[in-house]
Amino acid sequence: xxxxxxxxxxxxxxxxxxxxxxxxxxxxxxxxxxxxxxxxxxxxxxxxxxxxxxxxxxxxxxxxxxxxxxxxxxxxxxxxxxxxxxxxxxxxxxxxxxxxxxxxxxxxxxxxxxxxxxxxxxxxxxxxxxxxxxxxxxxxxxxxxxxxxxxxxxxxxxxxxxxxxxxxxxxxxxxxxxxxxxxxxxxxxxxxxxxxxxxxxxxxxxxxxxxxxxxxxxxxxxxxxxxxxxxxxxxxxxxxxxxxxxxxxxxxxxxxxxxxxxxxxxxxxxxxxxxxxxxxxxxxxxxxxxxxxxxxxxxxxxxxxxxxxxxxxxxxxxxxxxxxxxxxxxxxxxxxxxxxxxxxxxxxxxxxxxxxxxxxxxxxxxxxxxxxxxxxxxxxxxxxxxxxxxxxxxxxxxxxxxxxxxx
Amino acid sequence: xxxxxxxxxxxxxxxxxxxxxxxxxxxxxxxxxxxxxxxxxxxxxxxxxxxxxxxxxxxxxxxxxxxxxxxxxxxxxxxxxxxxxxxxxxxxxxxxxxxxxxxxxxxxxxxxxxxxxxxxxxxxxxxxxxxxxxxxxxxxxxxxxxxxxxxxxxxxxxxxxxxxxxxxxxxxxxxxxxxxxxxxxxxxxxxxxxxxxxxxxxxxxxxxxxxxxxxxxxxxxxxxxxxxxxxxxxxxxxxxxxxxxxxxxxxxxxxxxxxxxxxxxxxxxxxxx
Numbered sequence: 001x002x003x004x005x006x007x008x009x010x011x012x013x014x015x016x017x018x019x020x021x022x023x024x025x026x027x028x029x030x031x032x033x034x035x036x037x038x039x040x041x042x043x044x045x046x047x048x049x050x051x052x053x054x055x056x057x058x059x060x061x062x063x064x065x066x067x068x069x070x071x072x073x074x075x076x077x078x079x080x081x082x083x084x085x086x087x088x089x090x091x092x093x094x095x096x097x098x099x100x101x102x103x104x105x106x107x108x109x110x111x112x113x114x115x116x117x118x119x120x121x122x123x124x125x126x127x128x129x130x131x132x133x134x135x136x137x138x139x140x141x142x143x144x145x146x147x148x149x150x151x152x153x154x155x156x157x158x159x160x161x162x163x164x165x166x167x168x169x170x171x172x173x174x175x176x177x178x179x180x181x182x183x184x185x186x187x188x189x190x191x192x193x194x195x196x197x198x199x200x201x202x203x204x205x206x207x208x209x210x211x212x213x214x215x216x217x218x219x220x221x222x223x224x225x226x227x228x229x230x231x232x233x234x235x236x237x238x239x240x241x242x243x244x245x246x247x248x249x250x251x252x253x254x255x256x257x258x259x260x261x262x263x264x265x266x267x268x269x270x271x272x273x274x275x276x277x278x279x280x281x282x283x284x285x286x287x288x289x290x291x292x293x294x295x296x297x298x299x300x301x302x303x304x305x306x307x308x309x310x311x312x313x314x315x316x317x318x319x320x321x322x323x324x325x326x327x328x329x330x331x332x333x334x335x336x337x338x339x340x341x342x343x344x345x346x347x348x349x350x351x352x353x354x355x356x357x358x359x360x361x362x363x364x365x366x367x368x369x370x371x372x373x374x375x376x377x378x379x380x381x382x383x384x385x386x387x388x389x390x391x392x393x394x395x396x397x398x399x400x401x402x403x404x405x406x407x
Numbered sequence: 408x409x410x411x412x413x414x415x416x417x418x419x420x421x422x423x424x425x426x427x428x429x430x431x432x433x434x435x436x437x438x439x440x441x442x443x444x445x446x447x448x449x450x451x452x453x454x455x456x457x458x459x460x461x462x463x464x465x466x467x468x469x470x471x472x473x474x475x476x477x478x479x480x481x482x483x484x485x486x487x488x489x490x491x492x493x494x495x496x497x498x499x500x501x502x503x504x505x506x507x508x509x510x511x512x513x514x515x516x517x518x519x520x521x522x523x524x525x526x527x528x529x530x531x532x533x534x535x536x537x538x539x540x541x542x543x544x545x546x547x548x549x550x551x552x553x554x555x556x557x558x559x560x561x562x563x564x565x566x567x568x569x570x571x572x573x574x575x576x577x578x579x580x581x582x583x584x585x586x587x588x589x590x591x592x593x594x595x596x597x598x599x600x601x602x603x604x605x606x607x608x609x610x611x612x613x614x615x616x617x618x619x620x621x622x623x624x625x626x627x628x629x630x631x632x633x634x635x636x637x638x639x640x641x642x643x644x645x646x647x648x649x650x651x652x653x654x655x656x657x658x659x660x661x662x663x664x665x666x667x668x669x670x671x672x673x674x675x676x677x678x679x680x
Contacts, residue, residue, distance in 0.1 A: 302412035328413035
């Protein structure tokens with residue numbers, strides 16, 4: 001029997017889980033509660049209920065707690081944040097598992113508002129503890145799930161630009177996507193802007209608050225949309241579960257534009273991404289340039305078969321946290337390693353020369369260098385050059401050069 | 408600046424070249440050995456062991472097959488190795504041409520001249536006993552205008568040097584005596600003098616003794632003292648002194664390692680090809 005293909009939008013306030021099977025989604029508050037007297041765990045509304053009854057202790061802001069490697073004490077037991085996150089994920093995964101009577105998970109993609117390495121590693125620890133193979137869990141950004149959601153729709157939805165207003169309890173964001181054609185491979189570029197005008201959704205409880213909120217949205221919308229040509233605009237987040245509180249904003253935004261309300265945009269996007277991971281060949285043959293992805297290509301000019309060729313170490317569109325490469329090369333003279341950083345959008349090229357400092361002096365072409373490339377974030381590449389020597393003729397030393405390169 | 412990209416070669420069983428006391432772990436190292444040691448690789452190197460290494464360890468099955476076919480078709484080792492150099496992608500075209508030119512030059516040499524080149528090369532890489540064997544083959548060749556007294560003097564002198572490196576001083580002295588017989592070069596006598604200075608209890612022939620008395624050059628003693636003094640400051644001796652300053656455990660371990668290294672090197676000097 002085939003396993004479940006799931007997308008989870010994990011936020012500090014709410015978590016959504018989507019399953020492509022019957023396109024079903026669940027949304028629950030990101031809180032976990034443990035009974036004071038027993039090792040029974042509850043999440044979401046049940047967690048609130050047990051806390052209100054007084055037989056449980058609730059923990060919220062799970063993501064922040066995990067990011068700072070925090071702990072919480074419940075019933076005299078000190079729990080690490082990663083353990084609480086594990087319990088939360090276990091419980092939330094049970095929702096589709098019980099619904100469809102399927103335990104196995106073929107692929108799970110978790111989308112985060114912003115990529116956080118600590119959180120990402122914690123999620124992989126959770127997956128391992130839950131018996132999920134490492135490769136069956138992928139973590140992507142909201143921007144990437146937005147891309148996959150939009151490109152899973154009909155083409156006329158994303159012919160030109162696509163915008164998203166995401167109004168949630170803890171943030172207000174605007175995302176924009178455009179498709180560039182005419183290159184070797186289609187390129188999809190998506191960016192986001194954190195809007196400082198964000199407000200607490202509690203103000204929607206009063207008439208004056210509603211009016212103010214509508215005014216804020218209207219002014220943001222006007223500034224961002226201007227005269228741009230949109231194929232579609234999406235509204236997502238808890239703030240848009242109802243739209244009648246923002247009549248002016250809705251009137252302005254819907255004027256000569258297609259506007260869709262999609263409250264599960266990010267979790268569904270994650271589920272589409274998960275589905276694509278299960279395929280042997282991607283259904284989205286484009287270069288994805290967004291948060292979490294490189295927007296530059298890193299290469300080295302090398303000789304192969306007597307011909308000059310470009311050896312690509314990392315490609316624009318690769319996930320920076322997964323992109324890593326290594327190659328053994330013999331530079332002549334063994335003075336430095338030269339790397340080319342090409343920007344896809346501006347087509348600019350930057351040459352980075354890393355000197356082989358401290359490497360032993362040897363005859364020409366008898367120094368083999370292992371070049372390892374990895375990334376600390378989208379904009380920072382780490383290059384490690386290790387002396388491999390030349391067999392027993394010129395034994396390797398433990399000399400290595402580490403350099404961080406700003407892309 | 409050029410940067411050569413290295414093939415991925417998961418070599419588990421390196422090719423051991425006994426004569427060079429060297430394990431080869433990559434096609435680049437093998438190419439390096441071929442172009443820097445043509446006299447060694449052109450005789451007795453191209454064999455099944457090499458083909459197996461190329462096929463199984465370097466994962467170049469098709470190339471190994473082509474090399475084997477060339478050998479079966481009677482092509483020269485030079486052709487087979489040139490093919491490897493081209494495919495291994497380490498040498499430049501100029502280097503491969505140079506290798507071919509060297510091989511061609513060796514072919515043009517007189518047999519005695521070529522064998523002496525080969526023996527001299529074996530001496531250079533520390534294969535002293537193998538070098539003696541090749542020098543002795545030269546001595547069996549009929550005399551001609553090339554194999555004259557001067558040439559024979561050189562060959563005997565080189566045999567002497569080989570034995571001296573193997574610490575076989577009596578044999579070395581005999582070879583130098585023959586060298587002096589042919590060439591009348593006083594440097595051969597000087598070598599005998601040095602040998603006796605290093606090992607005074609050594610037996611040398613009465614004729615050599617007479618020659619040392621009659622032809623003794625006073626500067627030899629001074630030269631020998633200078634050499635001995637210079638040797639005292641050598642890196643090896645310094646390392647040895649440092650070893651003896653270490654604590655007993657480290658000293659013992661270091662000594663074991665050093666002696667085992669000396670033994671390995673000495674065996675390698677004497678290993679028959």
